[in-house]
Amino acid sequence: MPKIVDHDQRRSEIVEAFLTVVARAGLAAATSRAIAAELGIGTGALWHYFDGFDEVAAGAYRRITERTNDRIAVATAGLRGLDAVYAMLREILPLTKETLDEAHVVVGFWGRLAANATIEEKQTDLGEYWGGLLRRHFAEAVADGELDPSIPVADVLDVLFAICIGQQVNAVMASPMVDPGRQLAMIDHCLRPWRR
Amino acid sequence: MPKIVDHDQRRSEIVEAFLTVVARAGLAAATSRAIAAELGIGTGALWHYFDGFDEVAAGAYRRITERTNDRIAVATAGLRGLDAVYAMLREILPLTKETLDEAHVVVGFWGRLAANATIEEKQTDLGEYWGGLLRRHFAEAVADGELDPSIPVADVLDVLFAICIGQQVNAVMASPMVDPGRQLAMIDHCLRPWRR
Numbered sequence: 001m002p003k004i005v006d007h008d009q010r011r012s013e014i015v016e017a018f019l020t021v022v023a024r025a026g027l028a029a030a031t032s033r034a035i036a037a038e039l040g041i042g043t044g045a046l047w048h049y050f051d052g053f054d055e056v057a058a059g060a061y062r063r064i065t066e067r068t069n070d071r072i073a074v075a076t077a078g079l080r081g082l083d084a085v086y087a088m089l090r091e092i093l094p095l096t097k098e099t100l101d102e103a104h105v106v107v108g109f110w111g112r113l114a115a116n117a118t119i120e121e122k123q124t125d126l127g128e129y130w131g132g133l134l135r136r137h138f139a140e141a142v143a144d145g146e147l148d149p150s151i152p153v154a155d156v157l158d159v160l161f162a163i164c165i166g167q168q169v170n171a172v173m174a175s176p177m178v179d180p181g182r183q184l185a186m187i188d189h190c191l192r193p194w195r196r
Numbered sequence: 197m198p199k200i201v202d203h204d205q206r207r208s209e210i211v212e213a214f215l216t217v218v219a220r221a222g223l224a225a226a227t228s229r230a231i232a233a234e235l236g237i238g239t240g241a242l243w244h245y246f247d248g249f250d251e252v253a254a255g256a257y258r259r260i261t262e263r264t265n266d267r268i269a270v271a272t273a274g275l276r277g278l279d280a281v282y283a284m285l286r287e288i289l290p291l292t293k294e295t296l297d298e299a300h301v302v303v304g305f306w307g308r309l310a311a312n313a314t315i316e317e318k319q320t321d322l323g324e325y326w327g328g329l330l331r332r333h334f335a336e337a338v339a340d341g342e343l344d345p346s347i348p349v350a351d352v353l354d355v356l357f358a359i360c361i362g363q364q365v366n367a368v369m370a371s372p373m374v375d376p377g378r379q380l381a382m383i384d385h386c387l388r389p390w391r392r
Contacts, residue, residue, distance in 0.1 A: 027311045104310045111307010114300045114368045115223045127371065155385040158373055159355065162382060165365045166358035172310045175323065177354055186358060189351040193389040 011049045013039060015059040019105065022060075023097075027104040032056075054112050058119050061109040064102045065126055068092060072133070081141035082191070088133060089187055092164045094171035095180045103171035110168075131157050151194035159190055207245045209235060211255040215301065218256075219293075223300040228252075250308050254315050257305040260298045261322055264288060268329070277337035278387070284329060285383055288360045290367035291376045299367035306364075327353050347390035355386055 017038040021030040032053060036043040050056050068091055075087040094103040113119050134157055141147040163186050170177045177183070213234040217226040228249060232239040246252050264287055271283040290299040309315050330353055337343040359382050366373045373379070 026313075028313065108307050108310040110365050110368060111304050111310065114304040114307065117222075117224065127373070152385065155381060158378065158382050159359065159385060161373065162359040162362035162366070163355065164362070166360070166362035169306050169361045169365065170358070172306060177323070177357065182354065185351060186354050189348065189355060190386075 007049065011059060012063075014046060014049055014056065015063050018056055018060050019063065019101075022105055023101050026101075027108050054116055054119050057105070057109045057112050060105050064105055068102070069129070076133075076137075081137060081144045082146045084137040085134060085141065085191075086184075086187070088130075088137070089160070089164070090184075092130075093167050093183050093187075094178060095183060100171050100178075103168040106168050107172045127161060130161070134160070145196055147191070148194040148196055156190060156194075160187065163187070163190070203245065207255060208259075210242060210245055210252065211259050214252055214256050215259065215297075218301055219297050222297075223304050250312055250315050253301075253305045253308050256301050260301055264298070265325070272329075272333075277333060277340045278342045280333040281330060281337065281387075282380075282383070284326075284333070285356070285360070286380075288326075289363050289379050289383075290374060291379060296367050296374075299364040302364050303368045323357060326357070330356070341392055343387070344390040344392055352386060352390075356383065359383070359386070 014035060017035045018030050021034050021038055025034075032046055033043050035056070036046055046056070050059070071091040072088050075091050076084045079087055091099070094100045109119075135153060138147065138151065138153050138156075142149050142151065167178065167183055210231060213231045214226050217230050217234055221230075228242055229239050231252070232242055242252070246255070267287040268284050271287055272280045275283055287295070290296045305315075331349060334343065334347065334349050334352070338345050338347065363374065363379055
């Protein structure tokens with residue numbers, strides 16, 4: 001069994017090297033050659049661990065999901081209600097260098113997915129996980145008198161998710177909509193009708 | 197000058213062939229070989245007209261924008277206010293086979309853009325064009341008593357655009373959020389607080 005552990009660890013190192021190169025030099029620079037150089041191995045060695053670049057991109061997408069969920073756990077620790085909602089969305093929206101870099105990797109992956117339906121993806125599960133967290137924090141916000149109990153939570157969640165996804169693309173397009181204040185204003189706008 | 201006309205026409209034919217193959221067999225099938233076969237030319241001939249596949253993808257993205265704007269013009273002819281708003285958004289959201297195919301091309305292009313910032317793109321101009329149309333129709337809706345004059349139009353537009361972009365991605369991910377009724381419910385939800 002130790003060989004399997006090594007295999008998984010090497011795959012993880014390759015994905016981390018990919019994200020390191022992206023953070024330093026951008027997605028365009030994160031070629032298989034650059035990833036191999038980052039690890040001090042030959043380019044061909046990458047393909048002992050991945051069947052192609054689509055698989056590396058999918059691994060990076062999953063790793064970004066894990067990172068985001070780790071950041072959400074830290075950022076929302078001890079918070080409830082709307083404070084927790086905003087803390088969570090601030091880790092998902094592309095507001096910083098880190099999350100803007102992630103947006104490029106994520107949109108790059110979605111582009112590969114558009115052209116290759118056989119790539120594994122877990123976005124639906126992510127929606128369920130984030131949806132569960134947000135439902136809990138909305139319920140706290142209602143209980144604490146921050147939100148009106150009439151808030152249509154399912155509709156608000158759909159709109160918030162669509163915004164979070166759309167803003168990844170806006171980050172890549174360097175749209176004026178990626179201005180951090182404007183991004184948070186969209187969230188404010190969606191919640192305002194039910195604020196107390 | 198006739199050579200330039202022929203050059204532009206051939207580029208246009210190549211982009212149309214790309215979109216024809218996507219409609220028939222999906223984005224994964226729309227390789228340079230398949231595009232050339234569709235036109236009855238050699239694959240190498242494509243590269244007399246385009247510098248690479250990123251350029252073909254960018255041309256297809258622009259062509260989809262033009263198609264969408266043409267459809268919007270037809271769908272909104274004679275309409276005003278909220279009828280025009282909904283007619284317009286129905287042409288943008290991925291609700292049909294045609295617009296779902298377009299979503300794959302569009303997201304595929306965004307993925308290329310994420311990895312290559314030198315690709316030309318015009319999304320900001322598109323936002324201005326659509327924003328201008330929507331502002332006019334919102335003003336009509338207010339004048340006709342369909343919407344409350346207090347509607348914060350700029351915020352609503354940002355949210356509607358983010359939804360339209362996010363839904364392109366949801367289409368590619370085959371998310372439950374791409375259900376047509378659920379897509380239109382998001383638009384309803386965004387307008388409901390100001391409906392009269």
